[in-house]
Amino acid sequence: NEKTRLEDVVPVPAETKSTDTGYTITENTVINIRDEVAAGIAELLAGLLRPATGYELPIINGSTRGSSSGISLRLDGAPSDVGEQGYRMQVNPSGVKIRANKSAGLFAGVQTLRQLLPPAIESETEQSVEWTVSGGHIRDYPRFDYRGAHLDVARHFFGVDAVKQYVDYLAQYKVNYLHLHLTDDQGWRIEIDRWPNLTDEGADSEVGGTAGGYYTKEEYIELVEYAQDRFITVIPEIDMPGHTGAALESYAELNCDGEKRPEDTGVNVGDTSLCVDKEVTYEFVNDVIKEVAEMTPGPYLHVGGDEAHILSDEEYNTFMDRVIPMVLEHGKQPIGWHQVLGANPPTKTITQYWYPGRDAPEVAAAAKEGHEIISSPASRAYLDMNYNDQDGVGQDWAGNTSVKDSYSWDPGTFVDGVNESSIKGPETALWTEFVETVDDIEYMIFPRLPAIAELGWSPKKKTTWIEFRQRLAAQGPRWDIQEINYYQSSQVPWP
Numbered sequence: 205n206e207k208t209r210l211e212d213v214v215p216v217p218a219e220t221k222s223t224d225t226g227y228t229i230t231e232n233t234v235i236n237i238r239d240e241v242a243a244g245i246a247e248l249l250a251g252l253l254r255p256a257t258g259y260e261l262p263i264i265n266g267s268t269r270g271s272s273s274g275i276s277l278r279l280d281g282a283p284s285d286v287g288e289q290g291y292r293m294q295v296n297p298s299g300v301k302i303r304a305n306k307s308a309g310l311f312a313g314v315q316t317l318r319q320l321l322p323p324a325i326e327s328e329t330e331q332s333v334e335w336t337v338s339g340g341h342i343r344d345y346p347r348f349d350y351r352g353a354h355l356d357v358a359r360h361f362f363g364v365d366a367v368k369q370y371v372d373y374l375a376q377y378k379v380n381y382l383h384l385h386l387t388d389d390q391g392w393r394i395e396i397d398r399w400p401n402l403t404d405e406g407a408d409s410e411v412g413g414t415a416g417g418y419y420t421k422e423e424y425i426e427l428v429e430y431a432q433d434r435f436i437t438v439i440p441e442i443d444m445p446g447h448t449g450a451a452l453e454s455y456a457e458l459n460c461d462g463e464k465r466p467e468d469t470g471v472n473v474g475d476t477s478l479c480v481d482k483e484v485t486y487e488f489v490n491d492v493i494k495e496v497a498e499m500t501p502g503p504y505l506h507v508g509g510d511e512a513h514i515l516s517d518e519e520y521n522t523f524m525d526r527v528i529p530m531v532l533e534h535g536k537q538p539i540g541w542h543q544v545l546g547a548n549p550p551t552k553t554i555t556q557y558w559y560p561g562r563d564a565p566e567v568a569a570a571a572k573e574g575h576e577i578i579s580s581p582a583s584r585a586y587l588d589m590n591y592n593d594q595d596g597v598g599q600d601w602a603g604n605t606s607v608k609d610s611y612s613w614d615p616g617t618f619v620d621g622v623n624e625s626s627i628k629g630p631e632t633a634l635w636t637e638f639v640e641t642v643d644d645i646e647y648m649i650f651p652r653l654p655a656i657a658e659l660g661w662s663p664k665k666k667t668t669w670i671e672f673r674q675r676l677a678a679q680g681p682r683w684d685i686q687e688i689n690y691y692q693s694s695q696v697p698w699p
């Protein structure tokens with residue numbers, strides 16, 4: 205099996221220069237670090253390499269000059285222009301050197317090294333393979349600081365292990381934000397002490413009427429920490445005022461008519477809202493935001509704001525005008541689906557654009573006022589859209605989205621009138637009305653999530669479909685060994 209070339213990595217690195225002498229990992233290879241903070245990353249690297257190689261790969265904290273042969277991860281010696289997420293890698297017969305300014309950059313370099321090893325490295329059992337890494341130099345850094353992936357755990361609930369698996373997939377492709385859609389009409393998935401019925405009653409089902417579930421605070425914090433160890437920041441979404449059926453089912457007082465809403469196991473959208481005129485609504489919202497903010501170390505809290513169709517603009521604005529300040533008071537920066545702009549929120553509010561089209565004057569105007577935009581157009585980044593009329597377990601309201609479609613756009617310029625400086629980055633969305641299992645998740649996000657991860661990380665000039673499809677094809681054997689249930693699109697020349 206020929207060696208992976210430096211330019212075969214996904215996302216394609218910013219700058220690569222190949223030489224003809226690489227490095228082979230052997231039983232004598234050590235992992236060198238000099239900064240204690242790199243120890244966690246070294247352990248993750250060793251955990252990736254030990255099973256398939258069968259080598260000990262000891263981690264040496266060589267604070268002295270120590271033997272630099274082997275793999276060395278260091279937080280000095282990186283060029284400042286690779287920023288906080290980038291890294292420099294050198295591979296020659298004496299070893300692999302990964303240099304970064306911050307730990308996140310070392311972790312990115314580790315993901316690249318992983319891909320430069322033969323696909324067999326993904327095996328959980330010892331393989332007799334020559335573990336050779338192509339020689340050369342890489343300087344790599346992201347185009348966008350923000351590369352997100354959303355997961356709807358409300359329509360169908362996915363437990364801690366499934367979400368950790370999702371985090372592992374994101375980490376492989378340098379995605380660094382996980383947006384968890386925690387609440388909707390069909391389920392409330394996060395425990396709130398002050399409002400226990402949200403999970404006692406509002407979490408016991410899901411679309412189709414199966415069991416549902418929720419995260420205790422401890423489980424949520426376990427997920428946040430697991431993601432953070434992989435340099436992925438969790439963004440919790442409490443969708444409101446619409447998409448609140450599970451809360452309305454749990455507490456009669458949250459309904460304008462004082463009646464609990466019946467359990468919703470369907471897939472309608474837009475027919476629910478918290479009661480804008482009641483004070484108890486704002487006590488509820490403040491309690492929820494406070495508790496979610498307290499268990500979320502990341503800087504962002506998503507308030508949803510989409511599809512509150514049963515409210516007038518004035519009612520919607522009244523609600524958002526009171527709720528956005530609560531997010532700021534509890535120390536978080538608010539994010540909302542782009543409908544939130546209707547309430548003219550403070551410019552600190554980040555706007556997540558999701559409509560399929562490119563013409564969105566209100567978003568262009570908001571960008572000019574200083575809002576940052578996360579780009580999630582439903583015609584490119586909604587991974588619940590089917591690939592074509594035959595293939596997919598999702599839906600197609602925004603049209604089918606082939607692998608090529610998911611790659612053939614530029615997050616920096618998709619929305620007319622918004623220039624790249626206002627774009628935080630791309631975010632894929634996986635809504636789960638019809639996505640029920642981890643196999644379903646894998647089928648819908650592979651290969652399209654790596655495609656959009658590349659658009660978020662790699663230089664625009666390097667993101668050409670004709671070259672990407674080759675890189676994507678080379679990922680296939682790695683996914684086979686990881687037993688990932690990916691969609692074998694006929695657009696990709698799989699080996």
Ligand SMILES: CC1=[NH+][C@H]2[C@@H](O1)O[C@H](CO)[C@@H](O)[C@@H]2O
Pocket residue numbers: 473510511541558586588635636637
């Ligand atoms: C932001 C947004 N609101 C709707 C819309 O996206 O489409 C999704 C399905 O694709 C659906 O699940 C969601 O509730």
